[in-house]
Structure formats: structure tokens, C-alpha cells
Amino acid sequence: MNNVIIIGAGPAGLTAAVTCAEKGLEAVVIDEYMIAGGRLLGQLYEQPDGTWWNGIKESSKLYNLAVELGVKFHLNTSVNNIEKEGDSWLVYTEKKTLRAAKLLLATGAAESPVPVPGWTLPGVMSVGAAQVMTNVHRVKPGDHGVIIGVNVLSAAIAMELKLAGVDVAALTLPRTSKVTEESAHPKKVMDSLLHVSHMAPSKLVKLGSKFMKIDFMKKLGVTFYPKSGVKMWDISFQLRKAVIEIYGDTEVEGVTIATIDTKGEAVPGTEENIDADFVCIAGGLYPLAELAAVAGCPFYLIEELGGYVPLHNERMETSLKGLYVAGNITGIEGAKVAIAQGHTAGLTIAGNSGIPGLESEIQESIQSIEETRDHAYIQFHSEVKKGKEVLRRKWEASLKEQTCKPKGRRFS
Amino acid sequence: MTERILNHQILGKLDESNHVTFTFNGEEYTGLANESLSAALLANGVRTLRHHEESGAPRGIYCNIGHCYECRVTIGGKQGERACLTPLKDGMNVESGGPLLTSVKDWRPGHE
Numbered sequence: 001m002n003n004v005i006i007i008g009a010g011p012a013g014l015t016a017a018v019t020c021a022e023k024g025l026e027a028v029v030i031d032e033y034m035i036a037g038g039r040l041l042g043q044l045y046e047q048p049d050g051t052w053w054n055g056i057k058e059s060s061k062l063y064n065l066a067v068e069l070g071v072k073f074h075l076n077t078s079v080n081n082i083e084k085e086g087d088s089w090l091v092y093t094e095k096k097t098l099r100a101a102k103l104l105l106a107t108g109a110a111e112s113p114v115p116v117p118g119w120t121l122p123g124v125m126s127v128g129a130a131q132v133m134t135n136v137h138r139v140k141p142g143d144h145g146v147i148i149g150v151n152v153l154s155a156a157i158a159m160e161l162k163l164a165g166v167d168v169a170a171l172t173l174p175r176t177s178k179v180t181e182e183s184a185h186p187k188k189v190m191d192s193l194l195h196v197s198h199m200a201p202s203k204l205v206k207l208g209s210k211f212m213k214i215d216f217m218k219k220l221g222v223t224f225y226p227k228s229g230v231k232m233w234d235i236s237f238q239l240r241k242a243v244i245e246i247y248g249d250t251e252v253e254g255v256t257i258a259t260i261d262t263k264g265e266a267v268p269g270t271e272e273n274i275d276a277d278f279v280c281i282a283g284g285l286y287p288l289a290e291l292a293a294v295a296g297c298p299f300y301l302i303e304e305l306g307g308y309v310p311l312h313n314e315r316m317e318t319s320l321k322g323l324y325v326a327g328n329i330t331g332i333e334g335a336k337v338a339i340a341q342g343h344t345a346g347l348t349i350a351g352n353s354g355i356p357g358l359e360s361e362i363q364e365s366i367q368s369i370e371e372t373r374d375h376a377y378i379q380f381h382s383e384v385k386k387g388k389e390v391l392r393r394k395w396e397a398s399l400k401e402q403t404c405k406p407k408g409r410r411f412s
Numbered sequence: 413m414t415e416r417i418l419n420h421q422i423l424g425k426l427d428e429s430n431h432v433t434f435t436f437n438g439e440e441y442t443g444l445a446n447e448s449l450s451a452a453l454l455a456n457g458v459r460t461l462r463h464h465e466e467s468g469a470p471r472g473i474y475c476n477i478g479h480c481y482e483c484r485v486t487i488g489g490k491q492g493e494r495a496c497l498t499p500l501k502d503g504m505n506v507e508s509g510g511p512l513l514t515s516v517k518d519w520r521p522g523h524e
Contacts, residue, residue: 032477032478032497033477033478033497034446034448034497034499044422044423052422054422054423056423076497076499078478078497110475110479111475111479113474113480120464120469120471120482121470121472122459122460122461122470122471122472122473123459123472124472124474125472125473125474125475125476126474126475126476126480128475128476128477129473129474129475129476129477129496130476132476132477133451133454133476134417135423137447137448137451137455138416138417138418138420138423138426139415139416139417139451139454139455140415140416140417141454163420163421163422164417164420165417250460250470251459251460251470251472288479
């Protein structure tokens with residue numbers, strides 16, 4: 001029998017597996033994808049010290065280390081259900097059912113879709129899909145594309161497409177609607193992009209990031225933003241135009257864009273067409289937490305963390321016995337934070353499995369998550385620390401509630 | 413047109429050594445062993461993986477990591493397989509789905 005089952009072979013799951021194995025636990029990792037690494041696989045950017053963060057290399061390093069330490073892997077295996085039976089968790093996969101006393105959910109994040117007329121045409125894909133095709137499978141998503149949605153992730157991937165020789169004609173806003181209001185507002189988009197402008201490879205960055213960094217220019221940019229857009233890494237950022245339709249007969253042939261005013265409304269009569277053989281939709285990421293819901297975890301909607309997150313503490317314990325979380329399921333952040341969280345989860349699981357003397361190491365690792373967050377190079381939500389604080393208070397409130405309740409009902 | 417990225421300025425050269433052949437709707441294609449079926453098809457310029465069960469509208473990959481099920485195809489007779497999560501094997505027979513005989517309709521008044 002395994003001591004711990006880890007669902008998700010991304011940065012958090014792999015790190016947790018390595019940590020558990022180092023402490024002497026038998027760990028098994030399950031992932032739907034055929035390659036270990038999760039969202040880390042597609043990442044490729046230049047760091048401040050001039051070295052490149054290569055997601056494929058980082059993933060295989062972690063995976064190889066885990067294999068060396070005896071971690072078992074079930075890749076290309078989907079989990080259909082999880083269930084508590086007595087003191088152990090049952091994990092149902094399409095191949096077999098696994099059982100362990102400890103279960104870590106490191107399922108990561110999924111992309112929010114932004115429905116645009118024509119978005120079901122072949123050639124329209126999520127921006128993450130284009131990233132995986134380009135960097136992992138080394139297949140161009142097309143020759144020249146348009147990205148709908150301007151955010152940290154889409155700007156980074158636009159640059160990665162560029163690195164691979166794929167032409168990105170423009171990044172544009174989605175048409176404003178109730179769902180997309182935030183992401184279609186020029187000022188808010190400009191604010192959010194401040195977190196990505198500094199990560200441009202020195203080879204490619206010229207004008208754009210400087211433009212973004214000056215607050216005065218930013219405000220000017222919003223009000224008098226040139227209708228022709230601004231170029232960053234030689235890619236046109238269209239913050240005054242929105243895609244109103246994706247057209248094509250049987251596949252994508254292009255998009256129709258229209259000028260939008262500072263409130264995000266389309267101006268009639270300003271429609272024009274841009275040729276494209278692929279279109280990426282970038283609606284942002286949200287925590288992928290269905291399995292925590294199936295298990296019965298309490299949830300809170302915390303916008304600063306990207307969506308609904310299962311209630312958990314800083315040791316990565318949920319309120320359900322033997323159930324842990326780490327990585328983007330706890331809130332949308334970069335891979336380095338996920339790695340730090342995976343380490344903490346691994347130590348906590350080892351400690352709770354009866355391995356003595358880990359407390360100071362656990363405390364240090366919790367500290368290290370904070371430090372990693374403070375030095376994060378890529379920040380998806382600027383208020384992430386506020387979101388974490390909200391969650392911490394929810395956890396404390398739930399502990400108080402528990403002591404007032406008849407013994408062991410919710411937390412048994 | 414789509415194509416493979418053979419030389420990447422950071423990731424280096426692509427290992428193209430392990431070719432396999434497979435069929436999609438009866439036509440023969442070449443791909444790389446263990447790459448995803450969706451990648452192999454895209455590298456061959458195939459974007460339409462199925463036609464919608466009711467409307468018959470063409471569909472291709474959307475999320476490419478198993479969440480959306482838009483890339484579902486029939487592999488070796490097994491329906492509903494996600495092309496993006498399927499490692500390509502030599503001799504694989506892949507068929508795309510099309511409109512079903514009976515339309516799925518909401519028959520309540522005002523929903524026709």
C-alpha cells in the first residue's frame with residue numbers, strides 16, 4: 001500500500017513527491033498528461049540574471065529525481081472519483097483503484113474561456129493550448145495569429161510564440177460583456193500588464209516595457225491610447241480595439257475588430273478585418289478544484305486567488321483528515337510558489353504520517369513560500385497576499401466554529 | 413500552414429528520429445512516436461478533428477490538455493478518446509465523429 005497518493009504531476013505534485021520520498025514515504029503520482037510537468041512544461045522565459053527558465057528541463061529534473069527516489073508514476077491516467085473509506089482515501093482511475101491514508105490534490109489550474117462569436121471554429125484554441133503545441137510538441141499552432149485577451153499569461157505566451165518564429169499579429173481585448181468586463185477595460189489591463197513588462201527577453205524588448213513602467217505614460221496611454229496600438233516585443237497590443245467576431249468557413253480565416261471607447265464599448269462603423277490562421281483565447285486561469293469538491297472540502301470564492309479555493313491552512317492541510325492541497329488549486333501563482341508549496345505539503349504529510357522531528361523544517365518551508373511569493377517574477381493577481389490573508393481568517397474562523405460544535409462532526 | 417519547429421533559438425533542435433505512421437479517416441499520416449495525437453495531426457495540417465454531433469459544425473482542439481473534450485475522436489474503435497491526451501503509436505487508426513442520426517432537441521414550447 002502507498003503512504004501517499006498525489007494527483008497532479010506539475011511543479012507542486014512532483015516536489016511533494018520528492019519530499020515525501022526523501023522522508024521515507026511511499027508515494028505514487030497520477031496525472032492525465034503523458035509527460036510529467038503540468039503547466040510547468042510550457043514555460044520559457046528569461047530571468048533577471050539572464051538565464052532562461054526552461055519548463056521542460058525543470059520538469060524532467062524534478063521527474064527524474066522523483067523516479068530515482070522510488071516514486072511511482074501513473075501518467076496518462078485520468079482520475080474519475082475520490083472517496084473516503086474508513087481511514088483511507090480511494091482514488092478511482094480508469095485503469096485501477098488506488099488507496100492511501102494521505103491524498104494530495106495538486107491539480108493546478110484551468111483556463112477560463114471567453115466566448116466570442118465564431119470561437120468553435122477549428123484553429124481557435126486557448127492560449128495555453130498554443131503554448132503546449134509550440135514549446136512542448138514543437139508544432140506551430142499556425143503561421144500568424146491573433147490573441148484575444150491581454151493579461152500576464154497571454155503576453156508571456158505571445159512572446160514565446162515569437163521566439164518560436166510564429167507571427168502574432170495582435171493582442172486585443174475581448175468585446176465587453178458582463179463576463180468580460182474586468183478583462184476588457186483598458187486601464188485595468190494596463191495595470192495588470194505592469195507585472196509582465198519586465199520579463200521580456202533582453203534580445204527582444206525595446207520600447208514597450210518602458211512605456212508601461214511610467215505611470216504618467218500609463219494614464220496617458222489609457223486616455224489617448226493610439227488607435228494603431230502599441231508595440232511590445234514587436235507585437236501589437238491593441239487596447240482600444242476588441243475582437244467582435246472570429247470568421248472562417250470551415251477553419252479560422254481571420255477576426256473582425258472594432259475600436260472601443262475608454263469605457264470598453266464598441267464604436268459602430270470602425271470594424272476591420274485581420275487575417276489569421278489561428279486565434280488564441282486568453283481568459284485567465286482559475287484553480288482546478290473539482291476533486292476537492294468531490295471530497296467535500298469547504299470552498300471560498302476569493303477573486304485575488306483566481307476563483308474558488310478549498311479551505312486550507314499554511315501547512316497545506318484541508319479541513320478533511322488526510323487530504324492536502326498544493327499549487328494552483330490553492331490560488332493562481334507562478335511555478336516557483338507551487339514548488340515551495342509542494343515542499344511544505346510533502347513535509348506536512350511526512351510529519352502527519354509519524355515521521356518525527358520535522359516541525360522546524362515545516363516552519364522554514366512555510367516561510368520559504370512567503371519569500372518566494374515576495375520575490376515572484378510573474379504575478380497573476382497583484383493582491384494575492386490579501387487573498388491569502390482572507391483565507392487564513394476563514395481557516396481560523398472554521399477552527400473556532402469547530403470547537404463550538406458537537407464533537408467531530410465536520411472534521412471527523 | 414502549420415509546421416514543426418525544428419530549430420528553436422532557446423530549446424534547440426527537435427529530435428525527429430522516431431517516425432510512426434497512423435491513419436485518420438482512412439488517410440495515412442506520419443508523426444513522432446509518443447507525441448500527442450493532436451500535435452501529430454496539427455503538424456500534418458489537420459485542424460478539424462470531428463464534426464458536432466447535432467449541428468455538424470467542424471471542431472478542433474481547444475484546450476489541448478484534456479479539460480474541454482473538444483478533440484474527442486475514435487481510436488481503434490474506442491469512442492470519445494481525447495486526441496490531446498493520447499500518445500501517438502505506430503499503426504493507430506483514428507476516426508472522427510460526425511452528426512448523429514437523431515438530433516438532440518429540447519421539445520418544450522419556445523425551445524425549437
